Amino acid sequence: MVRVKSRYLLCEVNVSESRDLLLLDDRAVAGAVRSAVARMHGDYGAALCSIRLSVKYLNVHNGMVFLRFPKSCYQLLWSALPFITNIESRGQQIPCFLNCLHVGGTIRTCQKFLIRYNTQQLQRILPKCKNAAEKDQVCQEILNCLPTRGSKPTYEGGSEFEDERE
Amino acid sequence: MAVFMDLNLMFSADRTRISKLLETAAHLGFSTVAINYMFEPTLPLQEIPVPKPINELIDQLPVVQGRSRPIRVLNRLTVVVSDPSHYRPNAPEYRRFDLLAVQPTSEKLFHAACMLYDIDIICISVTEKLPFFFKRAPINGAIDRGVMFEVSYSAAIRDSTMRRYTIANAASLTDSCKGKNVILSSAAEKALELRGPYDITNLGLLFGLSDGDAKEAVSSTCRAALLHAETRKTASGIVYTARSQQEAPSDPPEGQFWCRSELSIRVSDKNVTSTCAGDTPAAKRVKTT
Numbered sequence: 001m002v003r004v005k006s007r008y009l010l011c012e013v014n015v016s017e018s019r020d021l022l023l024l025d026d027r028a029v030a031g032a033v034r035s036a037v038a039r040m041h042g043d044y045g046a047a048l049c050s051i052r053l054s055v056k057y058l059n060v061h062n063g064m065v066f067l068r069f070p071k072s073c074y075q076l077l078w079s080a081l082p083f084i085t086n087i088e089s090r091g092q093q094i095p096c097f098l099n100c101l102h103v104g105g106t107i108r109t110c111q112k113f114l115i116r117y118n119t120q121q122l123q124r125i126l127p128k129c130k131n132a133a134e135k136d137q138v139c140q141e142i143l144n145c146l147p148t149r150g151s152k153p154t155y156e157g158g159s160e161f162e163d164e165r166e
Numbered sequence: 167m168a169v170f171m172d173l174n175l176m177f178s179a180d181r182t183r184i185s186k187l188l189e190t191a192a193h194l195g196f197s198t199v200a201i202n203y204m205f206e207p208t209l210p211l212q213e214i215p216v217p218k219p220i221n222e223l224i225d226q227l228p229v230v231q232g233r234s235r236p237i238r239v240l241n242r243l244t245v246v247v248s249d250p251s252h253y254r255p256n257a258p259e260y261r262r263f264d265l266l267a268v269q270p271t272s273e274k275l276f277h278a279a280c281m282l283y284d285i286d287i288i289c290i291s292v293t294e295k296l297p298f299f300f301k302r303a304p305i306n307g308a309i310d311r312g313v314m315f316e317v318s319y320s321a322a323i324r325d326s327t328m329r330r331y332t333i334a335n336a337a338s339l340t341d342s343c344k345g346k347n348v349i350l351s352s353a354a355e356k357a358l359e360l361r362g363p364y365d366i367t368n369l370g371l372l373f374g375l376s377d378g379d380a381k382e383a384v385s386s387t388c389r390a391a392l393l394h395a396e397t398r399k400t401a402s403g404i405v406y407t408a409r410s411q412q413e414a415p416s417d418p419p420e421g422q423f424w425c426r427s428e429l430s431i432r433v434s435d436k437n438v439t440s441t442c443a444g445d446t447p448a449a450k451r452v453k454t455t
Binding site: 014016039075078079081082083085095096097098099100101103120124 | 186190193194229231232319322323326329357358359360361362364365366368369371372
């Protein structure tokens with residue numbers, strides 16, 4: 001079987017204020033990536049961007065983004081990502097930066113990584129819990145995350161993690 | 167597995183800014199960072215800065231992403247040398263810092279920094295067109311001595327013309343040193359100017375580094391720089407002298423002097439049998455010499 005190969009970058013949008021994340025949408029992120037690539041690599045980069053670049057998934061609660069790049073030129077396109085300093089969304093400039101966490105050949109491996117990563121984040125916030133009830137809730141979430149059987153909606157860990165932090 | 171390091175976070179007197187920087191660095195997965203104090207002797211009324219103890223800057227060190235340890239914070243001094251008198255070898259002020267870097271501004275000084283100065287890092291200026299070309303001879307000398315070249319990327323993020331200078335200077339450096347002994351660091355003033363280690367690795371490809379060299383530029387080369395800094399403090403990394411607090415009443419200056427004399431003997435002999443000068447009592451130490 002031959003298929004069209006792509007690379008999926010799992011990136012995290014880091015902002016200084018977490019409420020800015022809620023303004024993001026797919027098109028804004030894709031536009032920021034396109035303009036950064038065009039700025040860095042000129043017309044050639046812009047042309048490569050127009051082939052198969054897409055934003056596959058965006059979680060506005062914790063800023064996780066899946067970007068799809070063609071496999072042949074993903075390193076070139078990736079090298080433009082550090083130069084994104086703000087994303088324009090709904091008429092507002094959001095100062096932020098993209099931090100790449102994982103590069104995968106399929107969405108599935110990225111998803112596995114993301115679940116593991118979010119579990120890790122839960123463990124990180126565990127010592128910061130203020131009272132026992134919060135702590136219990138986080139522990140329960142960690143236990144829920146561990147067996148990734150597919151019966152559970154997969155990205156839930158991420159969104160609940162954000163609720164915990166509030 | 168090598169851990170990621172960022173050996174250049176700009177110092178600012180603003181406490182919240184520093185703590186924000188450290189938190190972001192820990193979140194991105196940097197295990198070790200160095201806070202950089204710039205020292206430009208050409209500016210009027212400048213004195214060599216004194217590093218602030220880290221517990222004054224931040225209350226609790228954040229835990230590194232993916233590890234259970236808090237982030238390790240070092241101090242580093244960067245001297246911008248535009249005249250040979252600006253770098254003072256063996257200045258006691260330099261000894262307070264964990265890392266010592268210079269930023270030479272002319273070819274002669276670059277040559278001297280590569281071949282003679284007792285430093286760890288040579289900064290390549292990224293905000294202007296390079297006033298000289300890199301020559302193979304001094305660069306090879308620096309590689310032999312274990313001195314690192316540093317390229318910082320945050321200027322490139324800020325401005326388009328700076329980006330051109332950064333890429334041009336970094337590419338010409340990697341041409342001459344063939345990707346060895348290059349470290350990539352942020353020189354970030356704000357938390358939003360930091361980038362993740364994998365992004366920096368990929369950025370290294372723009373600077374002409376190969377895949378492996380680019381990864382080493384944020385991990386093992388940085389570690390080599392730290393080890394080099396330790397050997398600068400000690401004699402070849404073997405003899406280490408420390409002023410012990412208990413012996414203070416009985417003539418400390420003499421004891422200190424004695425330690426130094428032993429240190430020089432060990433270095434000149436190239437005698438690499440391990441000795442521990444720090445914690446043996448004074449009477450025993452006299453016998454061993």
